[in-house]
Amino acid sequence: xxxxxxxxxxxxxxxxxxxxxxxxxxxxxxxxxxxxxxxxxxxxxxxxxxxxxxxxxxxxxxxxxxxxxxxxxxxxxxxxxxxxxxxxxxxxxxxxxxxxxxxxxxxxxxxxxxxxxxxxxxxxxxxxxxxxxxxxxxxxxxxxxxxxxxxxxxxxxxxxxxxxxxxxxxxxxxxxxxxxxxxxxxxxxxxxxxxxxxxxxxxxxxxxxxxxxxxxxxxxxxxxxxxxxxxxxxxxxxxxxxxxxxxxxxxxxxxxxxxxxxxxxxxxxxxxxxxxxxxxxxxxxxxxxxxxxxxxxxxxxxxxxxxxxxxxxxxxxxxxxxxxxxxxxxxxxxxxxxxxxxxxxxxxxxxxxxxxxxxxxxxxxxxxxxxxxxxxxxxxxxxxxxxxxxxxxxxxxxxxxxxxxxxxxxxxxxxxxxxxxxxxxxxxxxxxxxxxxxxxxxxxxxxx
Ligand code: FAD
Ligand code: NDP
Numbered sequence: 001x002x003x004x005x006x007x008x009x010x011x012x013x014x015x016x017x018x019x020x021x022x023x024x025x026x027x028x029x030x031x032x033x034x035x036x037x038x039x040x041x042x043x044x045x046x047x048x049x050x051x052x053x054x055x056x057x058x059x060x061x062x063x064x065x066x067x068x069x070x071x072x073x074x075x076x077x078x079x080x081x082x083x084x085x086x087x088x089x090x091x092x093x094x095x096x097x098x099x100x101x102x103x104x105x106x107x108x109x110x111x112x113x114x115x116x117x118x119x120x121x122x123x124x125x126x127x128x129x130x131x132x133x134x135x136x137x138x139x140x141x142x143x144x145x146x147x148x149x150x151x152x153x154x155x156x157x158x159x160x161x162x163x164x165x166x167x168x169x170x171x172x173x174x175x176x177x178x179x180x181x182x183x184x185x186x187x188x189x190x191x192x193x194x195x196x197x198x199x200x201x202x203x204x205x206x207x208x209x210x211x212x213x214x215x216x217x218x219x220x221x222x223x224x225x226x227x228x229x230x231x232x233x234x235x236x237x238x239x240x241x242x243x244x245x246x247x248x249x250x251x252x253x254x255x256x257x258x259x260x261x262x263x264x265x266x267x268x269x270x271x272x273x274x275x276x277x278x279x280x281x282x283x284x285x286x287x288x289x290x291x292x293x294x295x296x297x298x299x300x301x302x303x304x305x306x307x308x309x310x311x312x313x314x315x316x317x318x319x320x321x322x323x324x325x326x327x328x329x330x331x332x333x334x335x336x337x338x339x340x341x342x343x344x345x346x347x348x349x350x351x352x353x354x355x356x357x358x359x360x361x362x363x364x365x366x367x368x369x370x371x372x373x374x375x376x377x378x379x380x381x382x383x384x385x386x387x388x389x390x391x392x393x394x395x396x397x398x399x400x401x402x403x404x405x406x407x408x409x410x411x412x413x414x415x416x417x418x419x420x421x422x423x424x425x426x427x428x429x430x431x432x433x434x435x436x437x438x439x440x441x442x443x444x445x446x447x448x
Contacts, residue, residue, distance in 0.1 A: 197228065
């Protein structure tokens with residue numbers, strides 16, 4: 001066992017959680033190294049949140065072009081979409097962000113080591129054949145798309161590939177009913193791709209409030225996505241010009257592309273965990289205690305690799321709590337309740353706190369407020385998208401337990417509401433708040 005180490009902390013994985021930990025630890029004077037096998041910024045920056053949101057923006061223009069006519073805009077030019085322009089501009093933006101991450105890490109004093117890291121012993125890591133010792137190791141290796149074993153699996157792509165296709169597909173089949181499947185159904189449909197969404201269950205986004213999932217599904221169908229519920233894919237085969245997706249209802253869909261969005265598995269293979277006492281739970285996720293310590297005292301893990309909540313702000317919060325715990329003798333912890341989240345589907349869904357079913361299990365009596373209306377933009381815009389909001393209140397204390405929204409700007413609005421819920425606001429306090437008129441958000445302070 002070495003008495004002095006090459007580094008105080010060696011972070012494996014330069015994604016949302018790893019970069020934040022390395023940067024803050026280094027800025028506190030710790031000797032930090034961070035290993036990355038791919039691009040700095042991890043999933044979120046390179047194949048997740050960032051390119052996804054840019055693609056969502058791109059896909060919303062046709063509806064805006066249409067709406068503009070009701071507002072008096074007449075187009076004397078035709079519109080067309082160029083996939084390569086979007087892809088290349090997106091790549092340029094991501095390169096810019098990669099550079100910013102590199103600068104942030106370098107400026108903090110952290111050493112960046114490019115390569116795949118393998119843990120050789122509880123305080124030793126090899127990268128590109130070189131061994132490094134560290135007092136502590138942090139595993140922040142994220143997750144990887146999971147595609148189930150079906151005949152023809154090799155013809156399917158995952159979210160890792162979709163952002164860099166050589167050309168835009170004309171037809172696409174998406175398999176799954178969670179965040180990525182629903183977001184990409186909206187993106188591809190908006191970009192003019194004939195989009196079929198295949199989901200094995202009877203309700204998309206089943207981890208969300210049932211009423212909101214139904215509104216999203218109805219909205220997607222209204223916009224043109226063909227949704228097949230209770231349907232399984234049997235196989236995928238390839239002919240000269242297209243792919244065939246065979247379904248369990250005896251139908252076959254001819255398509256150019258099959259995107260599987262069927263969850264992600266923790267990135268723990270080939271990490272050398274057999275050389276440590278680190279244990280894995282379901283989904284190959286690393287088991288940690290409240291301080292993110294694994295069963296191996298010198299090794300910690302945060303982010304998607306522990307599979308608690310696979311969201312970037314959660315990975316970052318876990319990083320900050322870990323840093324405080326290791327280097328500031330502060331024993332605060334991450335509060336996993338009331339985490340706001342949005343699905344950038346079309347229509348958009350955002351939520352914070354308990355839904356009706358969850359609240360009924362925890363509280364004696366609850367009050368449910370609801371509003372379903374046509375937003376002002378759609379009046380002259382002549383679109384059919386509606387806005388749906390729900391609020392759940394504990395009758396005994398008047399505390400707002402949850403707010404849920406489907407419609408334009410849902411993510412932006414719910415982020416603000418989440419602060420009120422975190423602060424324990426009551427329905428009377430929401431009511432006492434003066435609205436901003438005319439806005440959709442004011443609906444949350446006028447619910448009757
Ligand atoms: P990651 O960001 O995955 O970083 C892990 C890093 O470790 C990677 O760079 C990887 O290359 C590296 N690595 C792995 N193994 C090794 C090794 N052995 N040696 C060296 N390096 C290694 N979240 C949101 O909050 N909002 C969104 O809108 C959103 N959209 C998403 C869209 C998509 C398509 C996907 C896939 C995810 C999305 N997420 C979103 C989830 C978000 O991207 C993740 O929760 C977040 O990136 C997790 O951060 P992390 O640090 O745990 O892991
Ligand atoms: P999700 O867990 O959201 O959804 C996975 C979907 O795949 C579910 O509908 C699931 O069905 C289905 N599925 C799982 N296994 C199979 C199978 N063998 N055959 C058919 N269908 C299957 O995962 P995603 O891949 O969509 O996203 C991964 C994570 O990334 C998300 O959970 C989220 O945390 C994060 N993310 C966040 C985003 C955001 O914040 N906006 C955007 C994108 C990703 P069933 O429900 O029946 O189990």
